Amino acid sequence: MIFVNLFAYFAIAYLAGLLMSKLRQVDVQLKDASGALENLQALHENIVQSMSGGVITTGLDGRITLVNRAAQHLLEDLRSRIARTLRRRSVSGSVASLRAWPAPMPKSATRPSTAPQDFSRNGLRAQRERE
Secondary structure, eight states: OOOHHHHHHHHHHHHHHHHHHHHHHHHHHHHHHHHHHHHHHHHHHHHHHOOOOOOEEEEESEEEEOOOOOHHHHHHHHHHHHHHHHHOOOHHHHHHHHHHOOOOOOOOHHHHOOOOOOOOOHHHHHHHHOO
């Protein structure tokens, strides 16, 4: 009986050693993969930030996840233009224009047109002139 217990003890020790060596291998692989992921993320960030066009990405929930430098400049320009426009107008005028928004549609816009539509370039120009 002692030999069976001794054999079981050595078998468990051997299996525990194998398990530890596999765990170390997986840990090394995880560190390598993590380092590769960090490198890819840094490369992605550099590419997006160096683009001259504005890039804004959002998640599925609509929240902004990334804004590159060009998009940041565009948004700052837009913000300053809006601020300048609001400063030029009186606050009461801005509030009155916001209360009137959206403007009611003219009655002619609510009825569908029965006239044939010409969507060529000249046809659109002529239609705009008639209106």
